[in-house]
Amino acid sequence: MSLIEARGIVKVYQTGDVGLRALDGVSFAIERGEFVSIMGHSGSGKSTMMNILGCLDVPDEGEYELDGRSVGGLSGDDRARIRNTTIGFVFQGFNLLPRATALENVELPLVYARVPARERRPRALAALERVGLSERTSHRPNQLSGGQQQRVAIARALVGETPLILADEPTGNLDTATSTEIMELFTSLNRADKTIVLVTHEPDVAAYSSRTIRFQDGRVIADERGASRV
Numbered sequence: 001m002s003l004i005e006a007r008g009i010v011k012v013y014q015t016g017d018v019g020l021r022a023l024d025g026v027s028f029a030i031e032r033g034e035f036v037s038i039m040g041h042s043g044s045g046k047s048t049m050m051n052i053l054g055c056l057d058v059p060d061e062g063e064y065e066l067d068g069r070s071v072g073g074l075s076g077d078d079r080a081r082i083r084n085t086t087i088g089f090v091f092q093g094f095n096l097l098p099r100a101t102a103l104e105n106v107e108l109p110l111v112y113a114r115v116p117a118r119e120r121r122p123r124a125l126a127a128l129e130r131v132g133l134s135e136r137t138s139h140r141p142n143q144l145s146g147g148q149q150q151r152v153a154i155a156r157a158l159v160g161e162t163p164l165i166l167a168d169e170p171t172g173n174l175d176t177a178t179s180t181e182i183m184e185l186f187t188s189l190n191r192a193d194k195t196i197v198l199v200t201h202e203p204d205v206a207a208y209s210s211r212t213i214r215f216q217d218g219r220v221i222a223d224e225r226g227a228s229r230v
Helices: 046-053 076-086 102-112 117-130 146-159 176-191
Strands: 004-015 018-030 035-039 061-066 087-091 164-168 195-199 211-216 219-225
Touching (some): 018 061, 046 061, 102 117, 164 176
Parallel strands (some): 087 164
């Protein structure tokens, strides 16, 4: 059974009397353990697709199944529970709480999941160690470099032990050398059986994945498989 199944996904946004088909019959499946890049120009539908994959939005037509469960008909609360148990998110802008330490930021998903306090700290510390930041647990975001902040964000995505990581332009705010470090980290996580779906417009970043799905005008125009470069 695939981890992700998208069948005939349609998403329409209304602008006055005009309907914009942001997604126009998109279908694909992603297996457990894959590392997939989603590429496309601005307005191609890739970000809309990412929102649906992340259970932040639902399709107007078609069906989306995540880990064997149909998502489209679920309530907002039920989708939030799925997000917390199945998906770790990594964003371009890091989305860290500015007044919280690295450790507190990583603990946050466990707070939402109502994990007891005595369990949260050891798990957050282990996640930070996994991304090479065990010496930065008490630092706040403004005391960390961009690359370190993104590592904290990745640790936050890992701490819930979810099978899927969704990353939206995770290197967009980073220089070339730091981008390479972050992509090598994603590669190591994928080798440890994490399924990774990454939105990017950068071919050098997409080259780290073993599969690239290309969007244009709300449709999939290519689905290319090949060995990653790392």
